[in-house]
Amino acid sequence: MTPRARALIELLIDGQPHSGAAIADAIGISRTAVWKILHQLDDELGLGLESVRGQGYRLPEPLELLSSEAICSKLDRPARQRIGALEILDEIDSTNAYLLERGRQGRFNNGEICLAERQSAGRGRLGRHWVSPFGRNIYLSILWCYPLAPAQLGGLSLACGVAIARALQGLGVEGIGLKWPNDVHWQRRKLAGLLLEVAGEAQGPSRVVVGVGINLGLRAADAEAINQPWVDLTEVCGGERPTSRAARRGNGAGCHSPNRDVPVCHVPSRNVLAATLIDHLTATLLRYADAGLAPFLEDWRTFDAYNGEPVVLIAGQQRIEGWYRGIDCQGNLRLDTTEGQRTFAAGEVSVRLKPSAPGL
Structure with missing residues (x-):
């Protein structure tokens, strides 16, 4: 720009x-x-x-642009001491791709953070597109180095999911749930997602880029490309989704009707939300280096929104049906099938509620 x-x-x-x-x-x-x-x-x-x-x-409504000064002023001291750099870009193809390339070239600081106002090629898990309109949501990536081998970072996405859930909870957002392995849901609709990408030597060290996308205030036009149930913090907090003034003056077509049956919280500013996420994510990344997934298991199970539900696991062309039974100590999914209980690592596996289950 x-x-x-x-x-x-x-x-x-x-x-x-x-x-x-x-x-x-x-x-x-x-x-x-x-x-x-x-x-x-x-x-x-x-x-x-x-x-x-x-x-x-x-503009149809005011926008809050991201500000490195505003974000840094709201960080707690441990986060300020640990981040290597904080960069805000007007537009980028993908914040994850940007930091991965910096890591590949060796031109980075440990704890480097990139945020963007817009992503032209935002990425989700399994190659999915992440809708990333200008100035509406949070698109954030952190580059972190570990002495560990990539295989030892398998539980990090679950730990980071807990960090996001705790960050939102700290801002007064209630009803947050986690869906294995890396989705943040509210009332069975996707509110946020994680994408972890790892590079390094087989025995270590490793570089990991943690990418986070959070829906804050999506317009209906922006959301047309989303192919699953979704929600944003504006709705979660009982606010009104951005729309045109013409629609608001009309008969309600195109307007969002807040769900007044849910607890109303204050819709966080983008800069406050970004700072809160950075606080929780940096603390999590540090703790994982010392203790792995173990300290986060209890919290993950507390936030687990689908334990006991009938699900379908999709691995390529294979579909496996069963009952979801939470995670084991390594963060693997446990599935009760007609052939007994099986465990699955995240890898290329995705989970869907069976069509008879609510929320699909």
């Missing part, structure tokens, strides 16, 4: 109308150039830009 485009967005993030003349004067360009940049940004970023007759241009 060019400096002028960034400056233009910073003018509009208050959600109020700004005239083309005022924008042109503030940035030092012509009104024609303002119009071109605005429409280019709207096309590329899907901002939902609105033109108000006689007033100018505005």
Whole structure:
């Protein structure tokens, strides 16, 4: 993003109308150039830009951009001491891919963190696409080094899942559940996900990139590409999902109706949410180096949202049905089948509730 485009967005993030003349004067360009940049940004970023007759241009609602200063000011002391660097990018293909490449080239600091306002090729587990609109959610990756072999990091994704659940709980979010191996759910809908990618020598040391995506305030248009039940923190906290002012003035079409039957909490700011996640994740990454998965097992089982449910495990073309019985001490999934209990490592296995189970 060019400096002028960034400056233009910073003018509009208050959600109020700004005239083309005022924008042109503030940035030092012509009104024609303002119009071109605005429409280019709207096309590329899907901002939902609105033109108000006689007033100018505005965003459908205010946006909070990420700020390294705001995030660092909210970190606890241990996290501030352990992170190697914190970088915020306007746009990147994938924060995970970015840090993996830095690690491969040897140009990194242990504990390096990358956040992005938007990902053009956000990645989820098993090669899935992670929907990553501009300025709406959290897309965060941490690069961490371990003296351990990659095989010893098999339980780290479960430990990091606990860290995310605890971070959200600390912000007043209730009803958080974990779905093996690395999804964070609320009322059986996906709220957040993890993607861990490991590189290193067979006997160690290892570099791991922990990627976290959290839905904070998705618009309906942004969510059209999501192919599973989902939720964002705006809904969880009883707020109103971002939509256009025209929809809000109309008959309700396109509007989100908050679920008033759920506990209402304060929707966290993006910078507070990012700082809280970093606090919990860095503490978890440090503790895992000393003690492995063991200290996190009890918490994981407490958050486990699907223990005892009928499920289908999918491994390539193979489908295995059974009853999910939680995890063992290594973090492997336990499945009761007609042939007895079996265990499965995360690997390339995914879990689905059977069609008869609620929430599918």
